[in-house]
Amino acid sequence: MKHDLSRVPEIIERYPQQPSSLIMVLQDIQKEFSYLPCEALEQTAAKLGVPLSKVFSVSTFYNAFSLNKKGDTVVRVCIGTACHIRGARQIQEQLETALKIQAGETTKDGKFTLEVVGCVGACAMAPVVLTNDRYHPQCKVNTVKKLVAKR
Amino acid sequence: MVSLTINGKVVRAEEGEYLLAVIRRMGIDVPALCDHAAVEPYGGCRLCMVEITKESWDGWKNYVTACLYPAEQDLIVNTHSEKVIELRTSLLDLFLARNPETPLIQKLAADHGLTKTSFEVVPEPNDCILCGICTRVCDEMGFAAISMVNRGHGREVAPPLNEAPPDCVGCLACAQACPTNYIKFEDIGTTRKIWGREFELLTCEKTGRPTITREFAAFLSKHRDIPEEYFKVNDEAHRDELASTMGRITRWSVQEETK
Ligand code: SF4
Ligand code: SF4
Ligand code: FES
Ligand code: FES
Numbered sequence: 129m130k131h132d133l134s135r136v137p138e139i140i141e142r143y144p145q146q147p148s149s150l151i152m153v154l155q156d157i158q159k160e161f162s163y164l165p166c167e168a169l170e171q172t173a174a175k176l177g178v179p180l181s182k183v184f185s186v187s188t189f190y191n192a193f194s195l196n197k198k199g200d201t202v203v204r205v206c207i208g209t210a211c212h213i214r215g216a217r218q219i220q221e222q223l224e225t226a227l228k229i230q231a232g233e234t235t236k237d238g239k240f241t242l243e244v245v246g247c248v249g250a251c252a253m254a255p256v257v258l259t260n261d262r263y264h265p266q267c268k269v270n271t272v273k274k275l276v277a278k279r
Numbered sequence: 280m281v282s283l284t285i286n287g288k289v290v291r292a293e294e295g296e297y298l299l300a301v302i303r304r305m306g307i308d309v310p311a312l313c314d315h316a317a318v319e320p321y322g323g324c325r326l327c328m329v330e331i332t333k334e335s336w337d338g339w340k341n342y343v344t345a346c347l348y349p350a351e352q353d354l355i356v357n358t359h360s361e362k363v364i365e366l367r368t369s370l371l372d373l374f375l376a377r378n379p380e381t382p383l384i385q386k387l388a389a390d391h392g393l394t395k396t397s398f399e400v401v402p403e404p405n406d407c408i409l410c411g412i413c414t415r416v417c418d419e420m421g422f423a424a425i426s427m428v429n430r431g432h433g434r435e436v437a438p439p440l441n442e443a444p445p446d447c448v449g450c451l452a453c454a455q456a457c458p459t460n461y462i463k464f465e466d467i468g469t470t471r472k473i474w475g476r477e478f479e480l481l482t483c484e485k486t487g488r489p490t491i492t493r494e495f496a497a498f499l500s501k502h503r504d505i506p507e508e509y510f511k512v513n514d515e516a517h518r519d520e521l522a523s524t525m526g527r528i529t530r531w532s533v534q535e536e537t538k
Contacts, residue, residue: 166440179423179446181414184439188428195440 135160136168140175147178150186154193162202163194191245199234199241203227203276204258208247211255218269219255220244226273240276283354292350299327299345302358309358310367310387311346313410315456318419320346323411326387328366330357342366364391372396374408381406381459401432406461409434413453413462421502422446425453425474436462438474448494449478483513490514 139156143149153176157168164187173180187193203223207216220242224230227240234241250256253265259275267275282291285298285305292301297320302309312324327345332338332355342363345356357363371388375396378384388394413436414426424447428437438444449471454462464473469480469489480489481496490496496510512520 181426185426
């Protein structure tokens with residue numbers, strides 16, 4: 129998928145053109161492209177008057193930002209305490225073998241990204257897996273692969 | 280002026296002066312790895328931790344970083360209490376897990392009775408202690424070419440996008456200030472390499488030796504009002520010139536006096 133970077137200036141201009149707008153601008157760029165393209169970071173730095181090095185520092189600090197293009201579906205395995213004791217690691221392994229990638233990676237066809245995350249606030253439904261924003265409660269080792277079955 | 284007690288001695292300090300400066304003036308040795316004269320305090324290494332209390336605090340004590348805590352009237356400071364040593368030792372234990380082969384850390388740890396970390400050593404240890412002196416010095420100089428990136432285990436100093444930093448001028452201030460010599464650079468003939476960039480060094484018109492990078496000279500003459508001519512000769516030639524000028528002035532004033 130080719131991204132249309134011509135929208136970047138408009139996104140940057142939504143906020144006051146000053147250093148303190150940095151995180152809001154990055155959030156909007158992340159939302160638009162589901163990652164932070166390098167060119168967008170350069171434009172943001174120049175427009176907001178923040179050194180590129182600092183923009184990079186912020187972009188790599190927060191989990192909410194990603195410098196790599198993510199898959200169409202982001203699969204997040206909760207490995208928080210409650211999910212952990214109910215077998216999150218085994219769930220993670222199942223998904224890794226199904227997708228043939230490690231957590232943190234994206235499949236070659238760009239369809240899936242697999243991530244592990246801390247508690248997603250639904251411990252009663254542990255173990256939990258998210259596909260994009262959708263919660264899948266009480267996942268089971270023998271059926272979890274269905275979540276990433278090619279459709 | 281305020282007066283406070285440090286390790287049992289009453290001392291005076293400027294109001295707002297940081298404790299670390301007062302402690303050092305008294306000749307007390309407190310480890311302070313992220314402190315550097317050229318930049319603002321950072322509170323990153325936590326090793327300069329001291330114990331503070333006041334008569335009026337009813338025995339309550341607090342542990343603060345001396346490099347960031349301003350001297351206050353009636354403060355009672357202990358730089359080496361049992362608890363402080365314990366805290367410092369556990370910090371050094373962590374440092375040892377990250378920088379097991381770094382002489383600076385090994386020495387400090389050994390002073391605290393540690394030769395081996397009790398934690399798991401990181402997979403690929405290096406000499407960067409994450410003090411942030413390099414990035415802060417570079418910011419202070421006005422370049423902000425490098426910064427701290429990532430967090431947790433992955434934290435490191437890096438140029439933006441991990442590519443040759445566009446804002447770097449090759450001044451070497453970062454490498455010079457680094458307490459562990461972690462930042463590598465290379466000067467070969469009139470070529471300087473640092474952070475994956477290559478710079479051309481100007482050559483001294485008098486000695487033919489390399490001086491500073493073209494980019495750094497351009498910056499200094501533009502923003503620091505130093506004429507570009509100045510960088511056409513190196514420091515040695517400047518000193519030589521200075522010495523002979525001073526010599527002439529001395530001879531001249533002696534002549535004046537004997538007239
Ligand atoms: S050499 Fe480059 S990175 Fe280092 S202080 Fe100078 S400008 Fe900054
Ligand atoms: S490279 Fe050197 S100065 Fe920079 S953070 Fe690491 S140890 Fe400190
Ligand atoms: S630990 Fe997984 S939802 Fe809380
Ligand atoms: S010198 Fe005070 S925290 Fe590092």
